[in-house]
């Protein structure tokens with residue numbers, strides 16, 4: 001067993017809004033959030049007052065402890081206010097991809113039992129349709145304004161009393177993001193207030209934030225990576241978060257330059273752009289002190305090229321997953337220079353790890369031997385909502401979370417992730433569940449059978465790759481393009497099938513299970 005070298009941190013027994021904004025008043029007139037597109041600024045005093053008033057407004061509208069509220073928005077400076085207002089009112093927040101189709105959104109609403117939606121006016125059409133499909137929504141609020149909908153801005157004038165829902169941080173779910181786990185379709189990951197808040201405390205010794213930090217939030221707040229690294233962690237320490245709604249390279253570079261950004265938390269496609277794109281040379285990025293990459297594997301050569309071009313210390317990686325609230329490993333900021341290339345970091349405080357044999361899961365491996373990574377600590381999720389079997393498959397009776405990732409540890413305690421036993425595909429750091437695409441492909445009348453795995457494109461990004469068996473009648477007419485379009489019309493953009501191979505039969509075990517390893521061989525040797 002491998003243990004963290006950091007001293008244990010006590011569990012943070014606070015609701016997440018208290019753990020993050022408990023000291024907001026102390027930071028008073030300091031900027032908490034800046035809109036990176038138009039400069040609109042929220043101070044800590046405003047963030048504190050606004051989220052309390054909106055909590056009162058939400059409670060007045062009927063939001064109660066235990067309700068699930070769906071937050072459906074790209075990054076804006078209103079997003080954190082809405083999140084903390086909802087948790088202060090006692091709700092669990094299920095975050096929704098802003099590019100989800102109405103059907104995908106409705107599935108999440110039904111599965112989570114959501115009663116409320118908070119969205120932005122440009123996304124109202126999708127939200128309304130999803131609410132109709134799901135049936136259980138009492139009201140849709142907007143962050144900005146739209147006729148016929150109550151606005152969070154109007155709630156700032158609420159005179160209702162601040163709600164006191166009596167949150168139990170150890171039991172009550174603060175966030176309910178969706179993740180596929182090691183197999184199958186997206187599931188609601190129950191993260192309690194204590195789990196998310198304690199993970200912040202566990203990360204702090206390795207990646208400390210201070211009031212002078214200026215963090216750029218371009219990765220989405222609706223994923224636990226953004227929610228933790230770009231929202232909760234910096235706001236807990238009085239840092240300033242500059243918010244961008246999407247990744248557009250020139251806007252991103254201009255924001256780093258104009259707001260004198262000191263720290264970046266990114267995913268590999270952004271490292272690629274920083275390393276290779278000519279526009280990078282046109283901006284003054286000298287305020288940057290570090291770049292951390294997570295969410296997907298980062299190529300070591302690419303990482304070096306990026307750091308050298310920007311004159312930065314080596315890019316540090318972090319490792320974790322939604323089910324870990326989300327962190328278990330990071331390259332400590334103080335050790336960026338001596339971390340070996342390709343490592344995803346060291347165990348953070350209060351975290352234990354085992355590496356177990358893939359052939360014999362009962363057997364623990366030592367340093368230098370690759371096996372499945374198991375993690376135990378206060379950040380391990382409570383479970384998947386309404387899916388005890390999936391939960392038991394992921395967390396064993398001794399509390400070890402089976403990550404589905406394969407890795408090894410060197411003699412100095414640095415972890416390397418080298419492979420994946422789970423079926424999940426990661427497109428630019430976004431999860432794509434093969435089972436979801438396979439089920440969709442089978443609804444096409446010309447498709448007899450289908451299987452989906454990850455392949456790599458020329459940029460080294462993993463992409464969804466479908467192996468399709470056409471029905472005899474359709475074989476000639478059904479083209480790759482037609483299938484890709486069929487999928488694209490029905491899923492969020494990141495889930496699109498981006499490569500197709502026609503085959504005669506999908507290799508399956510007697511049980512019917514798809515033999516993905518054979519498809520991978522077929523991919524390598526067509």
Ligand SMILES: CC(C)(COP(=O)(O)OP(=O)(O)OC[C@H]1O[C@@H](n2cnc3c(N)ncnc32)[C@H](O)[C@@H]1OP(=O)(O)O)[C@@H](O)C(=O)NCCC(=O)NCCSC(=O)/C=C/c1ccc(O)cc1
Nearest residue numbers: 219223225247267269294295318319320326327428429493
């Ligand atoms: C900023 C990225 C890296 C790149 O952006 P992009 O290149 O513009 O692409 P998008 O992903 O935004 O958009 C996907 C596609 O949708 C398209 N799109 C775009 N907006 C539109 C539109 N409004 N209409 C229609 N099409 C559109 C867009 O064009 C694009 O199409 P394509 O060009 O074909 O790829 C973006 O992919 C991104 O945010 N990725 C990160 C996802 C992420 O945060 N994942 C975290 C999961 S949790 C985790 O792993 C935890 C790790 C962790 C570990 C340890 C820790 O300590 C902490 C954390």
